[in-house]
Amino acid sequence: MKPLILISNDDGVEARGLRVLADVAHEFADVVVMAPERNASAKSLSLTTTRPLRVRDVHQEEGLSIHCCDGTPVDCVKLAVEYFCPRQPDLLLSGINHGSNSSINVIYSGTMGAAIEATALGLSAIGFSILSHKPDVDFEPAVPYVRHIIGQALDHGLPPQTALNVNIPHLPADRLRGIRLCHQARATWRNSFERRVDPQGRPYWWLTGRFECDDTSDGNDERTLGQGYVSVVPVRSDYTCYSVIPQLQYLSLDSPNSL
Amino acid sequence: MKPLILISNDDGVEARGLRVLADVAHEFADVVVMAPERNASAKSLSLTTTRPLRVRDVHQEEGLSIHCCDGTPVDCVKLAVEYFCPRQPDLLLSGINHGSNSSINVIYSGTMGAAIEATALGLSAIGFSILSHKPDVDFEPAVPYVRHIIGQALDHGLPPQTALNVNIPHLPADRLRGIRLCHQARATWRNSFERRVDPQGRPYWWLTGRFECDDTSDGNDERTLGQGYVSVVPVRSDYTCYSVIPQLQYLSLDSPNSL
Numbered sequence: 001m002k003p004l005i006l007i008s009n010d011d012g013v014e015a016r017g018l019r020v021l022a023d024v025a026h027e028f029a030d031v032v033v034m035a036p037e038r039n040a041s042a043k044s045l046s047l048t049t050t051r052p053l054r055v056r057d058v059h060q061e062e063g064l065s066i067h068c069c070d071g072t073p074v075d076c077v078k079l080a081v082e083y084f085c086p087r088q089p090d091l092l093l094s095g096i097n098h099g100s101n102s103s104i105n106v107i108y109s110g111t112m113g114a115a116i117e118a119t120a121l122g123l124s125a126i127g128f129s130i131l132s133h134k135p136d137v138d139f140e141p142a143v144p145y146v147r148h149i150i151g152q153a154l155d156h157g158l159p160p161q162t163a164l165n166v167n168i169p170h171l172p173a174d175r176l177r178g179i180r181l182c183h184q185a186r187a188t189w190r191n192s193f194e195r196r197v198d199p200q201g202r203p204y205w206w207l208t209g210r211f212e213c214d215d216t217s218d219g220n221d222e223r224t225l226g227q228g229y230v231s232v233v234p235v236r237s238d239y240t241c242y243s244v245i246p247q248l249q250y251l252s253l254d255s256p257n258s259l
Numbered sequence: 260m261k262p263l264i265l266i267s268n269d270d271g272v273e274a275r276g277l278r279v280l281a282d283v284a285h286e287f288a289d290v291v292v293m294a295p296e297r298n299a300s301a302k303s304l305s306l307t308t309t310r311p312l313r314v315r316d317v318h319q320e321e322g323l324s325i326h327c328c329d330g331t332p333v334d335c336v337k338l339a340v341e342y343f344c345p346r347q348p349d350l351l352l353s354g355i356n357h358g359s360n361s362s363i364n365v366i367y368s369g370t371m372g373a374a375i376e377a378t379a380l381g382l383s384a385i386g387f388s389i390l391s392h393k394p395d396v397d398f399e400p401a402v403p404y405v406r407h408i409i410g411q412a413l414d415h416g417l418p419p420q421t422a423l424n425v426n427i428p429h430l431p432a433d434r435l436r437g438i439r440l441c442h443q444a445r446a447t448w449r450n451s452f453e454r455r456v457d458p459q460g461r462p463y464w465w466l467t468g469r470f471e472c473d474d475t476s477d478g479n480d481e482r483t484l485g486q487g488y489v490s491v492v493p494v495r496s497d498y499t500c501y502s503v504i505p506q507l508q509y510l511s512l513d514s515p516n517s518l
Contacts, residue, residue, distance in 0.1 A: 044304035044333075045366045052455070052463040069464075074303075074367070078451040079464055104379055107304050107496050108333070116498075120363050120447055144518035152510055159503040164510075179512040183499040188379055192337040196311070204311040205328075205338055232510055234503045237366050239375075239494040240442040244418040251411055251423075251491055253438040259403035 002063070003029040003154055006089040006118075008076040009097065010040045010110025013058055013068035017096035020139045021128060024146050025093055026064050028154060032089070033058075033066040034080035036073060036110075041099075043072045043110035045117060053079065073114035081121055091153060092118035095128035096146065098137060102129070102167040102221040102231060103185040103213060112235070115163035120237040125163035126153060131225065132170040141173040145230050149179070165233040169225050177228040184233050185220035187213035261322070262288040262413055265348040265377075267335040268356065269299045269369025272317055272327035276355035279398045280387060283405050284352055285323050287413060291348070292317075292325040293339035295332060295369075300358075302331045302369035304376060312338065332373035340380055350412060351377035354387035355405065357396060361388075361426040361480040361490060362444040362472060371494070374422035379496040384422035385412060390484065391429040400432040404489050408438070424492040428484050436487040443492050444479035446472035 005025045009018045013035040025031045037056065048071045059066040067084055069076060077092060097111040106112045111127045118125035126149060130142055145168055158164065165184075169176060189209040197203055213222045221231035253259075264284045268277045272294040284290045296315065307330045318325035326343055328335060336351060353373040360368040370386045377384035385408060389401055404427055417423065424443075428435060448468035456462055472481045480490040512518075 042306040042308050044302075044306075044372065046303045046305040046331075046369075047301040047367055047466060049301050049466055052465045053452070054461075054463055072305075075466070078448075082450065082452055083454065083464070104496060106498055107375060107379060108306055110305075113303065116366060120366060122447065144515075148512065148518055149510060156509055159506055162500060162503055164507075165498075173515075176515055178515050179510060181504050181507050181511055183501060183504070184497050186497070188381065189337075191341065193312070193341055195342065202313075204313055205342070206311045207306060207308055207334070230512075232507065233498075234500040234507055235498040236500045237363060238443050238445070238500075239365055239424075239492075239498070241421060241493040241495045241497075242442060244421055244493045245440050245442070247418055248423075248440050248491065248493055250415055251408060251438055252440055253407065253489075256403075256432075256435055256437050259407055 003090040004085060004087055005029040005031050005091050005093055006080055006085055007031060007033045007093045008073050008114040009035050009095055010043060010073045011098050012036050012039045015098060017098055021093055021096050024143060025150060028150060030063040032080060032085050034076040034084055035068050036076060037068045037070050040072055040110045042108045043113060044108050045074050045113040046072050048072055048075050073110040074117040077114050077117045089123060092123050092125040096139060097129035098135060099133040100129055100131045100167055101127060101165060102225055103187040106165055106184060112165055116235060116237050119161040119163045122161060124158040126166055127163060128166045130168045130170055141176055142168045161236060163235050165235055167221060167225055167231045169228055171228060175228055180224045180229040180231060182219050182221040182224045182231040182233050185213050185222035186215040187211060262349040263344060263346055264288040264290050264350050264352055265339050265344055266290060266292045266352045267332050267373040268294050268354050269302060269332045270357050271295050271298045274357060276357050280352055280355050283402060284409060287409060289322040291339060291344050293335040293343055294327050295335060296327045296329045299331055299369045301367045302372060303367050304333050304372040305331050307331055307334050332369040333376040336373050336376045348382060351382050351384040356388035358392040359388055359390045359426055360386060360424060361484055362446040365424055365443060371424055375494060375496050378420040378422045381420060383417040385425055386422060387425045389427045389429055400435055401427045420495060422494050424494055426480060426484055426490045428487055430487060434487055439483045439488040439490060441478050441480040441483045441490040441492050444472050444481035445474040446470060
């Protein structure tokens with residue numbers, strides 16, 4: 001039996017990146033797509049708790065079915081695994097996102113939210129992003145990398161419950177230099193909100209901001225992308241920062257009577 | 260000058276847990292509260308990108324100001340740090356959440372979303388949750404633990420850019436046994452959606468699900484909470500899973516011509 005790949009994204013079911021990813025995945029596997037009906041960027045791992053979801057069937061052919069729902073990327077993954085996949089998927093793919101999810105962007109990303117959710121369900125997962133927000137971005141140079149990474153992941157398997165955050169520079173094919181395993185660069189968004197005043201004189205705040213990265217460590221994803229490599233950062237749904245537990249033992253308390 | 264503590268949550272500005280936390284924090288510091296206007300549970304680290312935010316001032320007294328906005332917990336933190344804090348906060352507190360954020364719940368939680376966002380802004384942060392969803396839950400037994408942890412964090416400082424995920428059993432004071440440093444238990448939500456049919460015969464799906472944890476490892480937060488201890492799990496906004504990078508080197512590629 002062919003492998004089964006489930007695909008979602010956060011740019012919505014109409015995004016070109018989703019169709020490009022589905023086409024590449026279909027070379028390897030039967031494919032089920034469940035994507036948000038509309039753009040759900042920056043939804044992180046949010047869930048829809050206050051209303052039910054509706055599903056719409058968008059496309060059906062041999063080995064490829066495309067659905068959308070009015071939920072978040074995480075809703076899409078949960079719903080598809082339970083109701084729309086004919087068997088347990090071998091892999092969840094998310095993307096190809098129009099815009100970077102490198103560095104700190106991973107924590108807000110709906111694309112990576114879908115991938116992290118998949119690992120919480122026990123699946124392997126890969127989120128793909130290209131470093132251009134243009135709806136009509138040229139995916140052609142990225143496709144051989146996407147194909148290579150999917151093929152390798154299916155052949156070798158990923159470590160249990162691991163998601164890969166794959167970012168691809170927006171460059172012509174002859175300037176893409178290869179693939180590097182990376183860690184997440186330390187960076188932040190400065191001046192995240194802009195204050196404006198409405199015609200009635202009342203203030204309101206628009207999300208905006210400037211990405212700032214001063215991380216010069218070897219092998220961080222921002223730096224690696226800047227050198228023309230595709231970056232691959234492994235992430236998981238276990239958020240524990242094990243390395244600082246020893247330093248925090250001063251917080252532990254055995255005699256509550258002392259409180 | 261007194262320390263400054265910024266407070267947010269995901270249950271909304273009217274939640275009792277928020278007021279309890281603000282009162283305890285006010286014993287140590289000047290306090291600014293910026294909370295979602297309404298319940299924003301399960302919003303994870305989502306951002307509001309498609310509309311501007313409005314802010315409402317709820318309460319003002321010496322050293323304590325309470326505001327709310329129509330955004331997510333992460334929006335609240337960003338907005339408050341930039342526009343509503345008179346100086347850089349020494350600590351971000353989030354909660355006290357009505358309901359557990361232990362184990363896998365951390366990835367969906369708006370309470371912990373606010374705390375993780377704070378670490379991305381370079382702050383130390385603590386998210387507090389009590390293991391009861393009741394709006395009128397008795398916080399009295401929890402308060403000495405909340406006070407102890409805030410005091411220790413202000414005295415000792417937390418490791419850089421670290422958030423603590425603190426969960427408190429819903430037990431009488433004489434059955435709370437102390438505080439333990441923990442790691443996140445491996446668990447999942449099963450049967451996350453329930454399919455129903457509307458009066459017109461069309462299907463819809465409601466979020467539901469059953470929490471399942473089969474993790475028997477020593478020091479996981481679920482087990483520790485079950486033993487009557489307050490659990491403390493450190494988390495960060497660096498999601499990199501460093502331990503699997505060596506195993507994934509088969510994905511690296513130096514000669515793109517081979518693709």
